[in-house]
Amino acid sequence: MDRIPILKLGSSLLVTIQVDMHDRLATTLQEDLTNRIVAHSARGVLIDISALEIVDSFIGRMLDNIAAISRILDARTVVVGMRPAVAITLVELGLTLQGVQTALNVERGMAMIARQDEALTQIAAPADPAE
C-alpha cells in the first residue's frame, strides 16, 4: 500500500490507519492530509486508530505533528477508537499526546468537532449587547 486513503466526511477528513506504518508512509500521510485540509477547507481531521494494536512513540509523534499542522490550518484533530490496552501502554510509555484530542468513535469525534466549531462561530459573531 503506497498511500493511506483520506475520505471526506462532511466538512471533515477521515483517515483510517490499518497497516503497520513505516517512516515513508507516515511522511506521505502528513503531506497528503495537509494538502487535503487546505483543498477542502476542512474543519476537522478524524484519525481512526481502532485497528492499531500498538501505538509507539513514532506513531505518537506522527499524531502530534498532524494535530499541530491541522491547528495551524484552522482544523481540529480528533483521534478515535484507541484500544484500552493501547491507552494503558501509552500512559506508561510516557506519551501524553497533549496536543491531540480523543473520542471513542467517529460519530463522537464528529460531534466534538462540530461543537468546537459552533463555539468558535459564536465567539466570532457575538450577540448585539444592546438587545
Added chain:
Amino acid sequence: MAVQTPDDVVRVRQLVRVCAVKAGLGLVDQTKVVTAASELARNTVDYGGGGSLTIHCIDDGARRGVRLVFEDHGPGIADIPMALKDGYTTGKGLGLGLGGAKRLCNEFAIESHPGRGTKVTIARWK
C-alpha cells in the same frame, strides 16, 4: 532476527507478539512488551546502524514470559543516564524510547560503550 530496516521493525512487532502470546501473556502485557520492542527496534535501526534481536521464551516453572536482546555494533551511547531521560533525543524522536521501554518491562538492562555498540535486554513476565 536481523533488525536493519524500517520493515524489520514491523517484523519485530509481529514476532514478539507471537512469542508473547505463546508465553501466555495477557493482552495488556503483550501490548506493553510489543510496544517496548518497537521502540528498541527503531533505536537499533535509526541510531545503531542496524543490528539483531534474539528472543527467548522463558518458562522455568516459576514464571513464564519473554526476554528480548537487542544488539548492535553502532556508535554506542556515551551517557546512558542521559539517554534514559524522557525527552532526551539525539535524533528527531520524542526521546521516550529507552526510558519508556524500561517502564513497560519487568526487567531492563543496557550495556553500551562509545564505538563498540549497544546491547539492551528487556523481559516481560506473565
